[in-house]
Amino acid sequence: MSTATTQAAAIQKLTPELKAFIAEWKNKPGNLIMVLHRVQQGFGYIPREVAFEVADLLDVPLAKIYGVITFYNFFKLKKPGRNQIQVCMGTACYLKGGEDIIQEMEGILGVGLNTVTPDGEFSTEAVRCVGCCGLAPVMVVNGEVYGKVKTADLQGIIAKIRKA
Ligand code: FES
Numbered sequence: 001m002s003t004a005t006t007q008a009a010a011i012q013k014l015t016p017e018l019k020a021f022i023a024e025w026k027n028k029p030g031n032l033i034m035v036l037h038r039v040q041q042g043f044g045y046i047p048r049e050v051a052f053e054v055a056d057l058l059d060v061p062l063a064k065i066y067g068v069i070t071f072y073n074f075f076k077l078k079k080p081g082r083n084q085i086q087v088c089m090g091t092a093c094y095l096k097g098g099e100d101i102i103q104e105m106e107g108i109l110g111v112g113l114n115t116v117t118p119d120g121e122f123s124t125e126a127v128r129c130v131g132c133c134g135l136a137p138v139m140v141v142n143g144e145v146y147g148k149v150k151t152a153d154l155q156g157i158i159a160k161i162r163k164a
Pocket of ligand 1: 094
């Protein structure tokens, strides 16, 4: 069994630091969003078993937690790839070929949007305007912005990230 498969099967638990954070925020307004942000920072997504723990510790219904997670695009329910690729599909990027970037990326990685490659290395998602329309079309890889991206550049970008 590969390491990625083993990790995917591992049960996630709140760390003592996260438990302390939740205790600190338990009675403050807006605590659920703050806690979920912190959980996602720690795990890269909101694991199901951790959502149960958060519900228990904050004393809120699980349905409320899932309501928040599914309302905000920011929160992820599935573990993302080690490298997270976001392709902007805001108006400027769409008009400058954002869709072509996504199609080419899917071809290179062999998986569609919102799916992790079998080796756990990459996940791709389409996002709304990331605020640098002058550089359209734009993609963001692990927080780094790539502007005026051409489909011909993608193989090189992926190869560079894979080595990093
Ligand atoms: S539309 Fe892509 S950065 Fe604004």
